[in-house]
Amino acid sequence: MNDAQKTVLNLTSAALFGNPASVPAETDWQAVYDEIKKQELVSLLLPLASKFDIPDGVLKQWSEDRDKYLLNNARNISAHFTIQKLMDSADIPCVILKGVASGSYYPDYLTRAYGDVDFLVPDKYYKRADALLRKTGYELVRSIDKDRKYLRNSLHYELHRDVAEFPDAASKSAAGKYLSDIFEQAKEFKHSGAKCMVPSDRHHAVILMVHSAEHLWSSGIGLRHLSDWAVFVNKMPDSFFEKELQPILRDLKLRRFCGTITNLCTEHLGLRRCKWAEEAAADYASDLIEDLFKSGSFGHNYTDQGSEKTYKAFFSILNKRTSALFPATIKHPVLRPAGWAFVTNRYLLKLISGKRNTDMARNMLQRRANRQEFSDKWHLYEKSDHE
Numbered sequence: 155m156n157d158a159q160k161t162v163l164n165l166t167s168a169a170l171f172g173n174p175a176s177v178p179a180e181t182d183w184q185a186v187y188d189e190i191k192k193q194e195l196v197s198l199l200l201p202l203a204s205k206f207d208i209p210d211g212v213l214k215q216w217s218e219d220r221d222k223y224l225l226n227n228a229r230n231i232s233a234h235f236t237i238q239k240l241m242d243s244a245d246i247p248c249v250i251l252k253g254v255a256s257g258s259y260y261p262d263y264l265t266r267a268y269g270d271v272d273f274l275v276p277d278k279y280y281k282r283a284d285a286l287l288r289k290t291g292y293e294l295v296r297s298i299d300k301d302r303k304y305l306r307n308s309l310h311y312e313l314h315r316d317v318a319e320f321p322d323a324a325s326k327s328a329a330g331k332y333l334s335d336i337f338e339q340a341k342e343f344k345h346s347g348a349k350c351m352v353p354s355d356r357h358h359a360v361i362l363m364v365h366s367a368e369h370l371w372s373s374g375i376g377l378r379h380l381s382d383w384a385v386f387v388n389k390m391p392d393s394f395f396e397k398e399l400q401p402i403l404r405d406l407k408l409r410r411f412c413g414t415i416t417n418l419c420t421e422h423l424g425l426r427r428c429k430w431a432e433e434a435a436a437d438y439a440s441d442l443i444e445d446l447f448k449s450g451s452f453g454h455n456y457t458d459q460g461s462e463k464t465y466k467a468f469f470s471i472l473n474k475r476t477s478a479l480f481p482a483t484i485k486h487p488v489l490r491p492a493g494w495a496f497v498t499n500r501y502l503l504k505l506i507s508g509k510r511n512t513d514m515a516r517n518m519l520q521r522r523a524n525r526q527e528f529s530d531k532w533h534l535y536e537k538s539d540h541e
Contacts, residue, residue: 158185159447165190165199166377167424170261170385175202183212189447190216193377194267197223198260223267230268231257231345233309237273238350244286246279247337248351251314251361252382254343255352259385267378270303270310276337280315287313297481317361318368321535328405332360355390359399362386363408366415367535374449384419387428396430407535418442 155163161177165186168175177186183206190199200220203213234254241248251272257263275283284302288294292304292311300316317333320326340351353361362383369375387395403409413431420427422443476483476493483489 155443155447156185158182158189161186162189162193162195162199162377163422165202166195166381167422168202169195169198169265170381171388171424173424175205177206181206183208187212187216191219193447194223195377195381196220197227197265197267198381201265224264227264227266227268230271230309231264232348233271233311234273234350235345235348237271237311239348240286240290241273241275241283244282246275246283246286248283249274249336249340250343250350250352251317252365254345254350255358256362256382256386258343258352259382259389261385266382270312272301272312272314274314274317274336277315280313283313287311318364320364321371325406325535328402328407329360329364332402332405333357355394356398356402358386359390360402360406363403363412363415364406367408367411374445376449377446380415380419380423380446383415384423384425387416387419388425392428392430395428400430414442 157178158181161181164177165175167173190196196216196219200216203216208216231254234250238248238250251274253268253272254263257266257268260266284294287304292306294302295305295310296303300319301312301314304311304313316326317329320329336353336357337351339354339357341354342349343352352358366375366379366383369379399412400409403412416425416428416431419425420431476490476497479497480489480493483493
């Protein structure tokens with residue numbers, strides 16, 4: 155880590171848990187702010203700026219960006235309630251994933267950066283929810299096995315039938331088992347007289363872990379993702395993890411991963427020491443924190459290259475492109491080869507015409523394959539965790 159990244163971690167620790175905020179005397183505040191913006195911590199960390207002698211230019215840029223983030227947060231939070239009201243109007247059970255569900259554990263949920271509006275409906279209501287969204291002006295822009303993505307008024311919405319992608323049927327089955335009563339156990343989140351339903355603490359913990367594992371495998375996690383887990387752990391007693399969550403994580407084969415992430419929060423974000431996580435693998439902490447800064451917010455800025463396993467990445471990406479263009483291939487895999495041919499030929503034509511950059515394509519494949527190697531090193535969904 156460089157000095158700017160260490161400073162960002164120190165400031166995040168102070169914002170989340172009230173720990174002392176200190177920075178080196180010769181701090182490069184522009185470099186610090188560039189990292190803050192990359193990690194989408196602009197709103198969360200600005201209240202600490204008054205404690206330091208920050209150059210006027212950087213402080214002005216920070217304040218202006220904060221206003222933009224807060225405006226986006228207000229629009230995004232409002233969209234959560236709009237979706238809930240829409241689903242309620244059609245008697246479709248709905249639970250918000252992440253978003254305000256994660257924000258509710260922060261000291262001030264308004265300062266957490268918000269992205270897409272993610273929500274889950276029971277599988278038997280999935281088609282009804284999709285039809286309702288399209289009918290009311292939500293434009294379908296992507297369709298894959300676990301979710302469909304829509305665009306409306308410059309905001310993206312993701313309708314989920316599954317909370318994440320899983321590497322094997324056993325992990326998916328275990329997650330389904332523990333999330334089977336998510337709608338019955340959901341709790342209310344209220345804001346300015348409006349309300350939406352969010353997962354219970356137990357369900358939220360499972361969702362955060364499987365979502366973190368999915369992101370780490372596919373693109374990397376960012377500091378905002380790590381902060382979501384840190385504030386959640388801070389609000390929960392150790393007994394919750396020892397008695398209730400550990401058996402679930404063992405079945406999901408994510409117990410060691412959870413322990414490692416928790417120890418990372420303790421070491422770098424000032425989270426209290428958690429006894430239940432002491433036996434987790436902490437040797438890779440420096441590797442993950444470096445990858446975290448390389449990845450940016452939820453892996454959006456990941457640019458690492460180099461891998462031998464690009465063929466696996468190729469088919470993973472190809473399947474996603476095919477299902478997005480031809481949703482019928484989701485239920486009828488026998489149709490996929492025809493979709494592959496179409497997607498591949500269309501892409502080759504764009505390469506020939508100069509509309510696609512060959513280096514970009516190669517880097518995308520290398521990045522995806524490299525994430526597989528990284529997740530293997532981190533023992534994601536490892537069999538020994540299940541035994």
